[in-house]
Amino acid sequence: MKYRLQLHDQQWQLIDQDEPGMTPVIIDFVSGKTAYRRKYGHAGGEAISKAVGIKKGNRPTIVDATAGLGRDAFVLATMGCRVHMIERSDMIAKLLEDGLRRATEDEKIGPLIKDKLTLTCGDSRHALLNVPFQPEVIYVDPMFPLKDKTALVKKDMRMVQDIVGQDEDAGELLKIALRIATNRVVVKRPAYADHLAGIKPQASIKTKKHRFDIYLTPRPAL
Numbered sequence: 001m002k003y004r005l006q007l008h009d010q011q012w013q014l015i016d017q018d019e020p021g022m023t024p025v026i027i028d029f030v031s032g033k034t035a036y037r038r039k040y041g042h043a044g045g046e047a048i049s050k051a052v053g054i055k056k057g058n059r060p061t062i063v064d065a066t067a068g069l070g071r072d073a074f075v076l077a078t079m080g081c082r083v084h085m086i087e088r089s090d091m092i093a094k095l096l097e098d099g100l101r102r103a104t105e106d107e108k109i110g111p112l113i114k115d116k117l118t119l120t121c122g123d124s125r126h127a128l129l130n131v132p133f134q135p136e137v138i139y140v141d142p143m144f145p146l147k148d149k150t151a152l153v154k155k156d157m158r159m160v161q162d163i164v165g166q167d168e169d170a171g172e173l174l175k176i177a178l179r180i181a182t183n184r185v186v187v188k189r190p191a192y193a194d195h196l197a198g199i200k201p202q203a204s205i206k207t208k209k210h211r212f213d214i215y216l217t218p219r220p221a222l
């Protein structure tokens, strides 16, 4: 395997064995890019909060069924939502678990993380039946084939994509999520992509590069 996990300075990092000079991938909710997004917001922050239905006085409970590097889940947790992440890749889940551990030890964000963000490693198609609370919202952000392989996709996401593949069963995950979420399922898609599994959402929120497709549940009769 081209990629492997190594323990360095008490944190797990993902390295590309073919590119020893490359900066390893770690999950850092405390001081990395993700933390910056918490402090200063980020492009798309407003869109994701609208998509999941955050309003004054309403912070829905969310299961992030495709946790990845935990960025979206972390942003939603810092907005005040209780978020449970599920990730099926053992390697990525190990990075997440390690990032969560370090975040819970941090004086500033530790209390928030302990209160709002949890994780299980497993396939959401089964694990969704066993989450710690009944989710109002299920968030699904599967890998999507790159339109242009040479496009400037961030190296960390390219590594994740190499490890996990194309999430070709995402349509099946959407159908399961639609039966479980009590309020809605939100699917993040690249702006150019078709609706997942050809299922039309009731609404979409667009950003420059992405689209959040919103499926209200229970689904109204078509």
Ligand SMILES: C[S@@+](CC[C@H](N)C(=O)[O-])C[C@H]1O[C@@H](n2cnc3c(N)ncnc32)[C@H](O)[C@@H]1O
Binding pocket: 065, 066, 067, 068, 069, 070, 071, 072, 073, 086, 087, 088, 089, 092, 122, 123, 124, 125, 141, 142, 143, 144, 160, 164, 167, 173
């Ligand atoms: C595009 S990434 C998600 C990025 C994430 N939203 C973030 O902010 O970092 C997709 C991730 O979902 C995971 N995944 C896809 N299908 C899954 C499933 N059925 N159960 C659990 N994890 C899944 C993949 O392993 C991959 O790590």
